[in-house]
Amino acid sequence: MALETLPPSPTTNGHTQMKKNDASGGWVIQKFGGTSVGKFAEKIAEDIVRAHLGGNKIAVVCSARSTDTKAEGTTNRLLRAAEEALKPGSRLYLDIVEAIRESHVDAGAELIKSKEILDQLKSDIETECGKLINFLSAAQVRNKAFYCVELVTRKVLNNYRLQIIDEISPKTKDIIIGAGEKLACLLMTALLRDRGVDAEYVNLDSIIPSSYTVKKGLDQEFYDYLPKQLAERIQLCEDRVPVVTGYFGTVPGSLLTSVGRGYTDLCSALLAVGLDAEELQVWKEVDGIFTADPRKVPTARLIPVITPEEAAELTYYGSEVIHPFTMEQVIRARIPIRIKNVENPAGEGTIIFPDTIHRKGEDTPTEPPRHMRLKTHDPLLVQRHKRPTAVTTKNNIVVLNVHSNRKSLAHGFLAEIFSTLDKWRLAVDLISTSEVHVSMALHSEVRENDLKEAIEELKHYGTVDVIRDLTILSLVGKHMKQMVGIAGRMFSTLAESNVNIEMISQGASEINISCVIKQADAIRAMNVLHTKLFTYQDL
Numbered sequence: 212m213a214l215e216t217l218p219p220s221p222t223t224n225g226h227t228q229m230k231k232n233d234a235s236g237g238w239v240i241q242k243f244g245g246t247s248v249g250k251f252a253e254k255i256a257e258d259i260v261r262a263h264l265g266g267n268k269i270a271v272v273c274s275a276r277s278t279d280t281k282a283e284g285t286t287n288r289l290l291r292a293a294e295e296a297l298k299p300g301s302r303l304y305l306d307i308v309e310a311i312r313e314s315h316v317d318a319g320a321e322l323i324k325s326k327e328i329l330d331q332l333k334s335d336i337e338t339e340c341g342k343l344i345n346f347l348s349a350a351q352v353r354n355k356a357f358y359c360v361e362l363v364t365r366k367v368l369n370n371y372r373l374q375i376i377d378e379i380s381p382k383t384k385d386i387i388i389g390a391g392e393k394l395a396c397l398l399m400t401a402l403l404r405d406r407g408v409d410a411e412y413v414n415l416d417s418i419i420p421s422s423y424t425v426k427k428g429l430d431q432e433f434y435d436y437l438p439k440q441l442a443e444r445i446q447l448c449e450d451r452v453p454v455v456t457g458y459f460g461t462v463p464g465s466l467l468t469s470v471g472r473g474y475t476d477l478c479s480a481l482l483a484v485g486l487d488a489e490e491l492q493v494w495k496e497v498d499g500i501f502t503a504d505p506r507k508v509p510t511a512r513l514i515p516v517i518t519p520e521e522a523a524e525l526t527y528y529g530s531e532v533i534h535p536f537t538m539e540q541v542i543r544a545r546i547p548i549r550i551k552n553v554e555n556p557a558g559e560g561t562i563i564f565p566d567t568i569h570r571k572g573e574d575t576p577t578e579p580p581r582h583m584r585l586k587t588h589d590p591l592l593v594q595r596h597k598r599p600t601a602v603t604t605k606n607n608i609v610v611l612n613v614h615s616n617r618k619s620l621a622h623g624f625l626a627e628i629f630s631t632l633d634k635w636r637l638a639v640d641l642i643s644t645s646e647v648h649v650s651m652a653l654h655s656e657v658r659e660n661d662l663k664e665a666i667e668e669l670k671h672y673g674t675v676d677v678i679r680d681l682t683i684l685s686l687v688g689k690h691m692k693q694m695v696g697i698a699g700r701m702f703s704t705l706a707e708s709n710v711n712i713e714m715i716s717q718g719a720s721e722i723n724i725s726c727v728i729k730q731a732d733a734i735r736a737m738n739v740l741h742t743k744l745f746t747y748q749d750l
């Protein structure tokens with residue numbers, strides 16, 4: 212019998228009464244990232260989920276486990292297994308799945324005291340890993356068959372240059388990575404039950420029926436549809452705590468290509484909307500959003516409240532605390548998002564919610580969150596001092612400078628440049644232009660080959676020079692548009708510290724001033740700006 216259907220045991224691990232999810236308060240969604248599930252599962256079960264029951268109804272969303280870094284986590288291992296399964300004859304994917312199986316069984320054995328629950332968990336892990344191996348083996352067979360057809364076709368066409376398909380289809384990859392969230396949630400459900408919480412495993416892999424189609428990408432229709440589906444599924448849990456796989460099936464266009472890594476944040480956001488939650492809590496290993504990356508700037512301070520626009524700018528410019536798609540739907544539904552630390556559950560964290568001040572282009576200011584009882588000293592009502600909100604850096608930047616050969620008019624020049632970038636699927640992070648000159652900063656983690664091809668093509672329109680090993684340094688803050696001279700202070704501070712500036716750009720949003728500097732200067736520059744521009748008495 213799978214955990215999904217196992218009846219709660221009334222005497223589990225000495226807990227005579229299983230805690231129910233029957234509080235009168237509204238829903239709070241608690242999303243836990245992979246490294247938190249990997250390192251602090253017990254703390255999550257006891258000090259966070261169990262401790263919150265009683266006041267609110269809780270829904271838990273988990274990512275795939277990472278015991279050390281995300282790079283070494285289950286999702287990356289699964290992606291490696293998928294690559295291996297592509298190679299005809301390779302059996303390495305079996306070793307990878309075995310290592311994943313073993314790490315989940317070991318974690319269960321270490322954490323779970325009830326033999327009955329542990330045995331059940333082990334059997335569920337075996338089943339899940341068995342399904343995964345079958346799927347990977349089938350993908351390998353399919354690939355071999357495709358390879359044979361290619362061989363025949365190319366021979367017919369007199370082309371003997373053979374290629375093995377070197378990329379697994381995005382949909383197949385989605386199904387493979389989904390196993391990571393399923394295993395993490397099976398473990399978390401078992402652990403919660405072991406600690407006296409009546410929990411139910413909720414596997415979302417078929418929440419989107421295969422018949423569901425969208426016209427183009429993940430549009431608003433999809434964002435309205437999925438929360439309803441999720442809410443319906445959660446209602447079936449009645450008064451058990453749902454432990455939901457942050458993986459939500461094969462979405463139109465594929466999860467990895469349409470949403471990308473970090474998709475479990477989006478899942479929790481849509482669940483919050485579907486359940487009309489009081490709050491979405493994203494639990495991490497940092498106290499919230501800081502004025503700068505606390506690993507790089509020791510004097511960085513926690514920001515109590517931040518607007519979604521500011522959080523989005525920080526996310527795009529190197530401080531990715533939550534997935535950029537998380538905010539829009541939740542804020543639309545007037546649900547606050549709170550970033551909290553699993554290692555410090557008592558901390559207030561950072562609340563992401565719009566302030567009630569008019570923004571340019573908007574007639575009506577946003578209303579405060581419906582469920583928050585605002586107090587007069589509430590930070591949402593307190594005007595912050597006029598200083599930037601945060602400073603951030605994004606490394607591995609390459610700058611392309613294109614000087615026009617004046618064979619086309621200025622508007623044609625820009626159109627040609629952008630169609631080249633579009634053709635090679637290159638996204639520009641920052642741009643600065645004059646009629647005959649364009650400087651563009653791109654993230655260099657793009658496919659090196661695409662970048663090379665694009666550069667060759669850009670040479671048709673002018674001379675191109677390429678500068679590598681750069682960093683985008685950005686000041687972000689909603690108050691900056693009223694701060695006369697802030698850009699001047701930013702650049703003079705950098706100049707005084709001998710930081711050379713390669714390129715400057717002020718975002719259209721007016722809440723971001725960015726420049727490009729050498730990567731070797733990045734940490735020093737960020738610390739200098741933080742010291743000089745982030746103290747109240749200074750401005």
Ligand SMILES: Nc1ncnc2c1ncn2[C@@H]1O[C@H](COP(=O)(O)OP(=O)(O)O)[C@@H](O)[C@H]1O
Binds near residue numbers: 281501504506525531
């Ligand atoms: N402004 C910022 N505020 C908070 N964290 C930041 C900021 N900029 C960068 N970071 C980094 O983002 C990371 C996010 O938290 P964590 O949960 O540990 O990472 P992950 O989601 O990658 O597992 C932290 O390690 C922190 O150093």
Ligand SMILES: N[C@@H](CC(=O)OP(=O)(O)O)C(=O)O
Binds near residue numbers: 245246287472473
């Ligand atoms: N496990 C997935 C999804 C995710 O959201 O991860 P995390 O919450 O650990 O960032 C990934 O690594 O992409």
